Amino acid sequence: MGAWLDANLVGVINGFAIGFLLFIVAVGLSLVFGMMDVLNLAHGAIFLVGAYVGAALIGGDATWGSFLGALGLAAVLGLLGGGLLSAMTEPLRKRSHLDQALLTLGVTLVVAEILVMVYGDDPLPVGAPPGLDDSVPVLGAAYPTYRLVLIGIGLVLAIAVYFTVERTSLGALVRATVADREMVAALGVDNRLIRVGVFAVGSMLAAIAGVLGGPIYGARPGLDSTVLILALVVVVIGGLGSVRGALLGALVIGQIDSLGRTLFPDGASFILFGALALVLVLRPQGLFGGKVGVRS
Numbered sequence: 001m002g003a004w005l006d007a008n009l010v011g012v013i014n015g016f017a018i019g020f021l022l023f024i025v026a027v028g029l030s031l032v033f034g035m036m037d038v039l040n041l042a043h044g045a046i047f048l049v050g051a052y053v054g055a056a057l058i059g060g061d062a063t064w065g066s067f068l069g070a071l072g073l074a075a076v077l078g079l080l081g082g083g084l085l086s087a088m089t090e091p092l093r094k095r096s097h098l099d100q101a102l103l104t105l106g107v108t109l110v111v112a113e114i115l116v117m118v119y120g121d122d123p124l125p126v127g128a129p130p131g132l133d134d135s136v137p138v139l140g141a142a143y144p145t146y147r148l149v150l151i152g153i154g155l156v157l158a159i160a161v162y163f164t165v166e167r168t169s170l171g172a173l174v175r176a177t178v179a180d181r182e183m184v185a186a187l188g189v190d191n192r193l194i195r196v197g198v199f200a201v202g203s204m205l206a207a208i209a210g211v212l213g214g215p216i217y218g219a220r221p222g223l224d225s226t227v228l229i230l231a232l233v234v235v236v237i238g239g240l241g242s243v244r245g246a247l248l249g250a251l252v253i254g255q256i257d258s259l260g261r262t263l264f265p266d267g268a269s270f271i272l273f274g275a276l277a278l279v280l281v282l283r284p285q286g287l288f289g290g291k292v293g294v295r296s
Contacts, residue, residue, distance in 0.1 A: 008262065008263070009138070009141050012255070012258070012259070013148075013151075014254075015255035015258035016251065017150050017151050017216070018253075018258055019154075019251035019252070019254025020150060020151050020250065020251075021150060021154060021212060021213050021216070022234055022250040022253060022254055023246055023247050024157055024205050024206075024212065025205070025206050026234040026235055026238070026246045028201065028203060028204075028206050029206070029231050030240060030241060030245070030246045031198055032198060032199055033235065033240055034241020034242065035175070035241045036198055038086075038100055039097040039100045039101050040085060040089070040104050040199075040202075041228065042085055042104040042111070043202075043228055044227045044228030044229075045111040046203045046210070047206045047207065047209055047223070047227045048112065048115060048224035049074070049081070050074040050206065050209060050211045050213075051126070051210040051218070051220075052210075053070050053077065053207070054067075054074070054214035054219065055219035056070075056119075058127060058211075059125065059126070059127065062126070062133070063130065064129045071208060074211045075207060075208055078200075078207030078208065079201075079203065081203050082196075082199040082200035082201070082202060082204060083196055083199065085107065085199060086199035089103060090195075112221065112224060115221070116221050121221055123219065123220035124220070126211075126215050126219060127215060128144075128145075128215040131145070132146040133146065136148065150212060150216075158247050166243070174194055174198060177189075177194045177195070233272065233276050234246060234249040234250045236249075236279065236280065237252060237276060237279045237286060238250070239285055239286025245286050253275075256268075256271055256272050256275055260272060
């Protein structure tokens with residue numbers, strides 16, 4: 001075991017870095033779908049917008065000013081995009097998830113095409129800020145500093161999101177809205193604001209993740225589909241509406257994706273979707289999800 005870990009240490013740490021990045025993306029998707037009952041396939045497009053914001057403002061030669069500016073702009077665009085998507089899907093709230101999927105998929109295609117028209121088809125680099133663009137020794141192996149910091153950022157966000165959803169009055173209000181929308185409205189609370197807020201914050205996290213993932217993935221066409229598929233797998237494995245589930249699912253998928261590409265490069269996708277199929281067979285609601293009814 002020790003020899004195996006020494007040989008694959010970089011892959012294991014990479015799995016944690018990818019896992020925490022996926023958590024930042026997937027937790028918003030999980031809350032919107034699990035709590036607001038909206039299937040938002042435009043979530044990957046929001047991530048892609050964040051990646052291109054990073055490419056435009058940061059580029060290959062990063063500074064702390066450009067990096068923080070990109071994070072701030074991505075957060076604002078994510079909030080606005082989430083509010084717009086919430087308004088677009090509100091008329092479909094009582095209709096089937098297929099209608100929601102078609103609408104948000106159309107938004108994805110439009111956004112992706114606009115980005116290609118503006119930035120072209122070539123992948124664009126996004127550099128890490130000064131001080132985080134080198135490597136540090138980890139148990140005798142050199143590892144990129146930025147990815148270690150990304151693990152720390154993901155951990156802090158995971159704690160913050162869990163505390164907000166599970167331990168604050170605002171989180172209790174969101175959960176109450178999910179459980180009994182009419183009762184919350186009868187108490188004088190506009191549940192539409194709750195819905196828009198959850199949608200906007202989830203989209204903001206996805207856009208921020210796009211900037212944070214820039215030094216790893218860059219910005220390129222098709223990245224939205226890749227990230228969306230991984231995020232959906234995370235949500236299904238972890239369970240809808242569960243912050244703990246999103247975190248555990250993201251870390252599991254991060255390890256499968258990283259080690260699978262290293263140890264079984266030709267079968268990494270089979271392992272990934274095999275894990276998904278196993279969870280669906282043994283626990284259809286996900287590891288931490290409750291019983292979720294899907295509208296026809």
